[in-house]
Amino acid sequence: MSDIVIVEDLVKHYGAVHAVDGISFAVAEGEIFGLLGHNGAGKTTTIRMLTGRTRPSAGRASIAGFDVVADLDQIKPIINLVFEDANLYERLTGRDNLAMFARLYGVPVSRADELLEMLDLTEAAKRRVKTYSTGMKQRLVIARALINSPKVLFLDEPTRGLDPASARELRELIVKLAAGGTTVVLTTHYMNEADELCDRVAFLKEGKIVALDSPQELKLKYGRRAAKVLLDNREEREIDLTSPADAQTLSNWMSQGRVMTLHSEEGTLEDVFINIAGPAHIR
Amino acid sequence: MNPSLNRIFTLFTKDLKDAIRDARVLVALIVPLGIGVFYNYTFDDTSITEIKGTVAISAADATQLPDLIKAAVPSNVHLTFESQPDQAAVEKAVGNEDADVGIVVPAGFDQAVSQGGQPELGVIRSPKPSVPGDYVLATLEPVLRQMAGQEFPVAINVTQAAEQPSETIFDKIGIRTWSLSLSIVMMLALVSALAIPIVLAEEFEKKTIDALVLAMPYHEVVLAKALLGMFYILVMVVIFINLTTLEIHRWGLFVLAVALTGFTLLGFGLLLAGTFKNANQLNTWSGVFLLPFLAPAVVIGQPVPELLRESAALLPSGAGMKLLLNSVATEQLFSGNVRSVLVLVAWAAVAYLLLLWQLKRRQA
Numbered sequence: 267m268s269d270i271v272i273v274e275d276l277v278k279h280y281g282a283v284h285a286v287d288g289i290s291f292a293v294a295e296g297e298i299f300g301l302l303g304h305n306g307a308g309k310t311t312t313i314r315m316l317t318g319r320t321r322p323s324a325g326r327a328s329i330a331g332f333d334v335v336a337d338l339d340q341i342k343p344i345i346n347l348v349f350e351d352a353n354l355y356e357r358l359t360g361r362d363n364l365a366m367f368a369r370l371y372g373v374p375v376s377r378a379d380e381l382l383e384m385l386d387l388t389e390a391a392k393r394r395v396k397t398y399s400t401g402m403k404q405r406l407v408i409a410r411a412l413i414n415s416p417k418v419l420f421l422d423e424p425t426r427g428l429d430p431a432s433a434r435e436l437r438e439l440i441v442k443l444a445a446g447g448t449t450v451v452l453t454t455h456y457m458n459e460a461d462e463l464c465d466r467v468a469f470l471k472e473g474k475i476v477a478l479d480s481p482q483e484l485k486l487k488y489g490r491r492a493a494k495v496l497l498d499n500r501e502e503r504e505i506d507l508t509s510p511a512d513a514q515t516l517s518n519w520m521s522q523g524r525v526m527t528l529h530s531e532e533g534t535l536e537d538v539f540i541n542i543a544g545p546a547h548i549r
Numbered sequence: 550m551n552p553s554l555n556r557i558f559t560l561f562t563k564d565l566k567d568a569i570r571d572a573r574v575l576v577a578l579i580v581p582l583g584i585g586v587f588y589n590y591t592f593d594d595t596s597i598t599e600i601k602g603t604v605a606i607s608a609a610d611a612t613q614l615p616d617l618i619k620a621a622v623p624s625n626v627h628l629t630f631e632s633q634p635d636q637a638a639v640e641k642a643v644g645n646e647d648a649d650v651g652i653v654v655p656a657g658f659d660q661a662v663s664q665g666g667q668p669e670l671g672v673i674r675s676p677k678p679s680v681p682g683d684y685v686l687a688t689l690e691p692v693l694r695q696m697a698g699q700e701f702p703v704a705i706n707v708t709q710a711a712e713q714p715s716e717t718i719f720d721k722i723g724i725r726t727w728s729l730s731l732s733i734v735m736m737l738a739l740v741s742a743l744a745i746p747i748v749l750a751e752e753f754e755k756k757t758i759d760a761l762v763l764a765m766p767y768h769e770v771v772l773a774k775a776l777l778g779m780f781y782i783l784v785m786v787v788i789f790i791n792l793t794t795l796e797i798h799r800w801g802l803f804v805l806a807v808a809l810t811g812f813t814l815l816g817f818g819l820l821l822a823g824t825f826k827n828a829n830q831l832n833t834w835s836g837v838f839l840l841p842f843l844a845p846a847v848v849i850g851q852p853v854p855e856l857l858r859e860s861a862a863l864l865p866s867g868a869g870m871k872l873l874l875n876s877v878a879t880e881q882l883f884s885g886n887v888r889s890v891l892v893l894v895a896w897a898a899v900a901y902l903l904l905l906w907q908l909k910r911r912q913a
Contacts, residue, residue, distance in 0.1 A: 319762060347763055353756035355563070357570045362563075369559040370764040372552060410760065 270295045270418060270449050271316065275325035278311050278473075285311040287473035288325065295417075298440065298450040300460040302535075303470035304543055309453040310350075312470070313420050316451070317347050329418055343371065346416040350423040352403035356396035360387055360406050363395060364413060371414040381409040385439075401432040408436065412443075419443060421452040425459060437463055457535040461485075467535070469542045477542050481535050488541045489533025495519065496527040504531070556765040560773035561780070568748045568777065573832050577744040578781060582789055585732030589793040594723025600626045602681020605648035605673075607633045609656035617695060621688040626681060636671060643673045650674060650682035662696045718850030722878045729795045730873045731846055733807065734866050736785050738842040741814035742821065743835045745778040749822035750831045767908040771819055778815040782807065795877065802886065803876035809893045810869025814842060816900025817865075823907045846870035850882065868892040 271293035278286040286308040293299040301309040314320035316327055318338040326333060332340040355363050364378035382388045385405040390398060395406065404427070411419060421440070425433040440463055444450050454460050460467050461481045468478040477484060491507040497519065505512045519525050550558070568574045606615060615630040622628060631648060633639045639651035653671030655661075661668040672689070675682050694701055718727050752758040752770070761770050786807055790797070797803045821838060825831040845867030848857060861867035868889040875881050883889075 317763060319759065342763060345763070347759075349756065349759060351756050353760055355567055355757060356755075357567050358563070362566070366559060366563045367760070367764060370556050370761075372555065414764075 268295055269293065270330050271299075271327070271451065273312075273316070273325075273327045276312065276315060276322055276327055277324035278308075278315060278320065279323045284473045286315070286322075289468075289470070289473070289475045290325075291468055291475060291478055293418075293449055293451060295449055296444055296447050297465045298444045298452070298463050300464035300467035301451065301453045301470060302455075302457070302460055302467050302539060302543075307470040307543070308473040309470055310422055311473075313347070313422055313451070313453065317345060317420055318342065343414060344417040346411040346414055346419055348408050348411045348419070348421040348424045350426060352400070352407050354395045354403060354406060354410075357394060359392050359394055360398065360402075361391040363406060364409055367410050367413045373414060377413055377415075378409075381412055384412075385409045400427050401429060404428055404432065404436070408439070416448065418449045418451065421450065423453055423455065425454065425456060433459070457539055461535040469539065471543050477538075481538075484538045485532050485535060488538040490531050492531035494529045494531055495525055498524045498526055500526075553765075553769060557769050557773045557776065560761070560765070560770065561776045564748055564773065564777045565780070568744075571747065571751070573747050573828065574744045577739045577747070578785060581732055581736035581739050582785060582792070584735065585729055585789050586792050588728035588732060589725065589795075592723075592725040592728050594725045600681055600684070602626065602628050602649040602679070602684070603647065604628055604630045604681075604685055605633050605639045605642035605651040606630050606654065607635055607639045607652075608654035608658070610658075612654050612659050613696070614652065614654060614658070614692065617692045618685060618688050621692050622684045626684050628681060628685070636673075639671075640673050643675050646675065646677065648675075649679040650685045652685075659696065662693060663698065665697065717852055718874065718882070721850070721882055722874065726795070726877050727850070727874070729789075729793055730870065730877055733786060733789065733873060734810065734846040734870050735843060736789065737782060737807065737811045737814055737869070738839055738866060740778055740781045740785065741811065741818035742839055742842045743818075743832070744781060745774055745815060746818045746822035746825075746831055747828045748777065749774050749819060750825055750828040753823070754827035767911070768905065771904060771908065774819060774822075775812070775815050778818070779808070779811060782811040797877055798879055799876040802872055805890065806869055806872035806876055809890065809897070810865060810872070813865045813869075813893050813897040813900060816897055816904060817842070820900060820904050820907060823904075823911065842866055850874060862889070863892055865893055865896045868896075 269292040273292070274290050275288045276286055276290070277284070277288050285306075289308070289312065291299075301312060303309055311320065315322045316329065316334055318334055318341060321335060326335075328334065328337075329341050330344055334341060355366075358366075361378055361382060364381060365375045368375045368378050379388075379391075382391045385408060387402065387405055387409065390402060395403065398406065404424070408424070411421075424440075425436055428436065437459060440450055440452070450463075452460075452463070464481060466478065466480050467484065468475045469484075470476070477488075479487070493505045493507060493516075495503045495505055495516065497503060505516050507513070516525075604615070604618070608614075619628055619630075631642065633642060633651075636653045639648075639653055642648040643651040651671075651673030653673070655668055655670070658668050658670065660666075670689075670693070672686065674686070691701060749771075752761065758770065789795070821831065825834070841864070843866060845861035845864040846869065848861035849867055849870040851858070862871060871883045871889045872886060875883055875886060
């Protein structure tokens, strides 16, 4: 798969503040790529630059070969963004919201009805958005982001504020979109979500990428190689997988039929996050 | 349709449907209309030096008395004689204040007067003071002497002092026309400084602008809002003229004044929208910034110091008001229509260039 999003030494300064400080990465077509980091790490600024809403201070980025600054008119029809906030026209109906954006993108208004159906909003289509639940509004925001069938879909904290069932539905939809060839770049604070969804993730810290790999590789790299064993006498023991002596002990317990359960201790992406990004600075 | 025009029109039609449901926008549109209609029914263009009165008259046969009284009163007193069947009807008309004074003329009155017969003439005064009635009473003696062919003991030479040119615009076009012209400027100011900025500020506040600029450039968003403003102005001015029946003597100049003043003020209004954090904040402060939008228009034509008058004419609403007053007056009140147009064009250029700079800065 060729790279559809290419970022090279991208920088964004706000006065003396380096919101994004020379980041580089590439995202392949159909890949789900995660941008992770603390609040203020530079995730949203990166997405703002990639979607043409903020001009980079230095460096360059391209989408499908088009420069995000010079070729913005070519980029706009092939990207879209699911915003962190449900930024909808609340006095209009759900259908009117989608129909308007269909017209703005020059696609048939029937696409709005398709998406309402796809996101299970057909029944509420003629209701004003201000009567929608948080989950329904988020689904409408997603429908709006899909109105132009984007090649690259950016999602900024897409499941924030959603109940677990709605969040799961959304994750399933993202996987489905990627399977259909849509490239997805998302930011999230939920590490289990990034772990479940992303082919690769980049950890941002103070505007720089401090780690970039698949969740599995990162977990292996930053996690512990250990296993927790529950024995028949209900005793819980930890095995170091790099130690030949521990390996022999485990083998003995197995042959004696003493092992009740065995859990790997590879760590989670959250552990990796804490390890790499450090603790949050709560003031 | 051109894709850019299509996007502008799409956003414009969305706003037409959406913005009118916002009570703040609705109020900004309705208030100047209401004020204009109120002025229309409250004020009258008739000069206060004009006096109108009604005389109830019952005459048994033809008499030249009404014509002689009309001729004897000063030229600014306009009398209407209403014929009544008898004395009782005359008394009733005066008592009801339908007439300022009543006259009962007996049969053969004119002939009797001319022959020195001293006939009795009935005069019924109003229970309340009446200026036209007093004029009638004051003219009766000389008129009757004239009918009797008597010489007046004194030859009174009455001349009218030449009217001094009036300083105020009210005397030139009437307070109603002036008030209605000011109401139109108020309408332009409220649409430009309140209604449209609220619509744009709400896009920033609700972050819907972020979704819009993914699909269209910033400047198209601004153009769509300006188009909405011009549409509101067009609709409101048409309704206003129909409700008030304001007489316009130079239609071309009127359309130019409304369009150019509206477009210029809209530029500044859109600038304001980008300055405030949300629509409510803008609504709260609107009273303050409406002042520079409106005050120059009030000064135009008033007896104020020259410097103030000239300064007001160099501001958008002042220049617009001059053009508007010229378009509704029977004769041109102010010279320099071209200068007023140039003032508006220059301010429009300043406003929209600043707006462009603000948008670029926002994007950067």
